[in-house]
Amino acid sequence: MIVEKKVFELPAFKTANGASIADVRVGYETYGSLNADRSNAILITHFFSGTSHAAGKYRESDALPGYWDYLIGPGKPVDTNRYFVIASDTLVNLNARDPDVVTTGPASINPATGKPYGLSFPQVGIADFVAVQKALVESLGVNRLHAVMGPSMGGLQAYEWAASHPEMVGRLIAVISAAEADPWLIAWLDVWASPIRLDPHWRNGDYAPDAPPLAGLTQALKVVGLQANHWLWAEQTQGREFAVAGADPARDVNARYRIEATLESAASARAAVSDANHFLYLVKANQTFVAGGPGGVDRIRAPTLILYAPSDQVFAADWVLATAERIRSNGVAVETAAIGGILGHLDGVMSLAPHGGRISAFLARG
8 A cells, every 4th residue: 555644733732741732743644444434443553663654655665564564454454445544653753753754742843932842841641642642533533443453552552542432442452562561661661761861962851953862862772672572583583693704702892793783773773763852751651651540441341352472571471461351350351362473572563464363353343
């Protein structure tokens, strides 16, 4: 599919904390068509470093399609011949410097000052991401979603939808995610953020657009990349090979292994289109997440499919399955299934093809 990036605008938005943000803009994409009774809409919510680009390509020349292109499209598990699929960028999207991303956040210009907000931007959380999505969905004439589906931070948004707006969610598909951040994840998210805060160019968030804390952001993304993978991936795809043939780390303190260079290269490419303050705001949104607020999980009523990765080092399988049991204990129908693969957390983005039939059947079920 060739898809178009669209822009949704809100002249004013009030956060869950009561702060006001003017001129909110987020990008979004749609695939398929809305049916006559507007009952076939599915919302796709994206992961921490993701965007609304869930399927298709913007241009024929694009190297890769959207991250879930193998799941979303005509005749695919999320069949766009049958469903109208909506995907939106979040507030404070990490990829604020990507020309194909539209998001309001710390890197945006504060209309009151004419300068980037920086850390004066109001603190926002997963509930605020969902509130903007709700306004977007309703602007498209949709008052009830057939399903909400997302991986990782996208799963957090899906849980938030089902807990805060149960009357609007027909089905919930949460992938590699739990209904709140556990203490271990909170600590790891702090580790993710630390390199940015230690970079002297960060300047407590008051950095110029042309002098960002790029080194700290790159190291932060390298930590994310390592934790989101798994040692099986490292063993089977990287091994103990040298980054440069003949440059032995045992003989040269500056020599590196292939896995170090691989993670650095991927992080550097990601950092080029990312914003450091946006990264920190996303960290805080994930740390503070509790679906629907205290007791919110008990308001979930949508039939639920939870897919988890047994080797996940971000959302541990035990924590995800505890969420499933919590929802099930309220009399809600809950299905769970393990995702195979060697990628750990990333299996929830890249290795769902064997579960395509399960997803399709769950969406079609009456």
